Amino acid sequence: MDTFPLPRNVSKWPAALVVRRLRIATGLVLFAFVTTHLMNHALGLVSVDAMETVREVRIWFTRSMPGTVLLLASALIHMVLGVMKFLQRRIWRIQISEIVQLAFGLLIPLLLFRHIIGTRIVHELYGVNDDYDYALFVMWPGEAWRQALLILLVWVHGVIGLHVWLRMRPWYARWKTALAMLAALIPVLAFAGFAVAGRDVHEAGTFKFPMTGEQVAYGLKLMDWALWGYVALLAGLIAFRFLRDWYGRFQPRVHITYAGGPTITCHHGPTLLEMSRAYGIPHASICGGRARCSTCRVRVVEGGDEQTPPEETEARVLRRIGASGNVRLACQLHPRTDMTVIPLLPASRVTPGEVTQLDKYLWGVERTVTLMFTDIRGFTRLTEHSLAYDIVFLLNMYLGRMSEAVTDAGGYVDKFMGDGLMAIFGMEGSAETGARQAVEAARAMGGILEGLNQSLSGQLNEPLKIGIGLHTGPAVLGRIGAARNHDAGNRISALGDTVNTASRVESACKDLAAQLVVTEAARNAAGLTLPEESRHKIEVRGKSEPLTVYAFARALDVALPQPAETKTKSKTKKSEPA
Structure with missing residues (x-):
């Protein structure tokens, strides 16, 4: 029987764990900012003055030096980690929610850069008071569709991430319905407040636009540069993926046999879980291949000696559940040679509620x-x-x-x-x-x-x-x-x-x-x-x-x-x- 020695001195902060926690931490920071921002918009249903009063409290932190550094660092780190994930993924037969989250995340900058330049950047460059009177005057109604689309992209991306992070918590199943209702209500109220307040500002007719023609032209030029720069970057990333996938077709192949099931052939690189999904083979995976659960684990019957031993992140999970030496996590195992495996959990019935401390007794x-x-x-x-x-x-x-x-x-x-x-x-x-x-x-x-x-x-x-x-x-x-x-x-x-x-x-x-x-x-x-x-x-x-x-x-x-x-x-x- 093939066995895999687990690292004995497991680092408290293995690289994969650091990346995962950075992604979660920065995502939570950005989600908190977006949530307060949208709730601030919702106050437009009360009055523009109410919106501005809360905004003053909010920007006291977000535009301070610590707040600016925290937001900027979180946005950059989260974006880089998202791009890395996009490049690392080898096979695209994944859950619809994962595709939506990744696609929306890549599309957000197309609209977000325009929003940031039109508010925070012109404030820093020209001293424009980008309060709600200014923002509503500029955005309503011509930019309303962009605002609505940006809210949709950001909110759906964040809610999916939050759901994936929380769904294995024991209490989450009890509160899931109430949280889903709240998640649907917040963006609706935000856009409703934005629309009502925008109409009120234009009907009042008292606001005087503070920027000159040259300033507006330069601001629009910055928006175009940001837009086309990001489009070029995105096109480059997609082209790189296509070239790498094309090159991968000429790499050595491995044969994976599922005991009592089919045998598949795939090129080097993807994880065993990605291979299963690519060929439509049912394979349990509650956490989506993030090594946060052990539901995708397999018993290696043959070919285990030639595989790379478990890294620290995988070893932590295997040690926690008391796994035997021939058990691996399919989401972390990158097959290098032919092997025979047995998935240990049935894909047809595993649910987040079953991934508990008794999970080890399933096998x-x-x-x-x-x-x-x-x-x-x-x-x-x-x-x-x-x-x-x-x-x-x-x-x-x-x-x-x-x-x-x-x-x-x-x-x-x-x-x-x-x-x-x-x-x-x-x-x-x-x-x-x-x-x-x-x-x-x-x-x-x-x-x-x-x-x-x-x-x-x-x-x-x-x-x-x-x-x-x-x-x-x-x-x-x-x-x-x-x-x-x-x-x-x-x-x-x-x-x-x-x-x-x-x-x-x-x-x-x-x-x-x-x-x-x-x-x-x-x-x-x-x-x-x-x-x-x-x-x-x-x-x-x-x-x-x-x-x-x-x-x-x-x-x-x-x-x-x-x-x-x-x-x-x-x-x-x-x-x-x-």
Whole structure:
């Protein structure tokens, strides 16, 4: 099996991460400026004076030295990073939203330069007071269509970027509809305010245009220079892309085989995710190929040794999800030679809401955990004369209380099995903590059972008896059935020999006349000191050697050791002078 060593000393600021965070930070600065600008326009629905009052507050910062440097630097950096992204993209079969965002971003300067020259530049060159009276007089109605188009381009570009940045946040799904309504309302109100205020300025007829003919001519000349200069730059970038793509046709080809699927042929350069998209092969990717999630990951079956090892950005993600050595992110892997891969997540059902801290369980994680099996002894005999509705009521009450004991102790209910359940402890914490939590849950179950027997004494022929088995060992945790059934994929299950052993241990409760049976491995992990008379050897099917267990007639008889911190505090308290 091909494996890829992950960098051990991962830099806190790898280059790709710096670029991504710069793009986000500068985008947020510009989006904040645009949002306040548009909200200022919307005040035109009130009056021009209201617009100007808020503008004075706004430009106090934006036209100060720190504000000017921040805005100018953000605009330049964001623009350069956008151009770099345009040049780096090799394949254009991408989501419509990505195409719109990139296209709108490239078109914005065509209108933005004209707007900036007509306001801020003439203010700096000629001392023109470019307040709302001036701007509305100049722009309404002749420049109205340019203003509306500029608002549309800038706002859509920014909203798409904000959506991509936020969509994996847990709270975003709840607020998405309200935010979408707000995003639609702001530009509508802005242009409405601009139109109403523009009409009011022209109807008042009191504004005197402050620029001379020569100044206007020079301003228009600057606009033309900026426009055609940018058009030439854009044409050059597009020509460069076409030449590079044409040259790429003569480069060596690689063959990518999707296990159980097609084999594709592509030239060097694109990422594996881009190759999948170019050939219409479904491939999950929530973050759009930005290495912000792990949904595009693949298992490399063949050809991994010849590939470039993961860089720091990819290694961070793989390390965070505990990926095995032959797993790569398709959005970061640039195939250099032929390879065979298996996409690990189904493209048909992965959504942003599923990219959570449990994401790793969609493809399996090996951990040392403590497993609990429990069921009711002789349940069929106890309920043979009961109505079906009474049996359902009893089971719901019993299983509900027992599952509460599991979750209160820090465990996870894997599944309900008739009159019993299976639970996992130690999924996120240490094996020792998980074992202690399992013992705590078993003790709580013993107490709950005694309370249930008292409350149901008039309804049952005899008290309920349960068997609880605990065993600690390695198991594979995963969302079994996640690829085909959404509901099944929501549950995490444990697989492996530890599961079978824990089930056999619970079955031994009947032979040992015990309520709780704990294996030697669980005892050691929990740090229990148990009496020698509770020690037994049992035969487990599939095991060549007998298994050492400890059996107790009451789960409450098992005493948990005092935590080290509590012991220390107790000793300190005793040693203090009275």
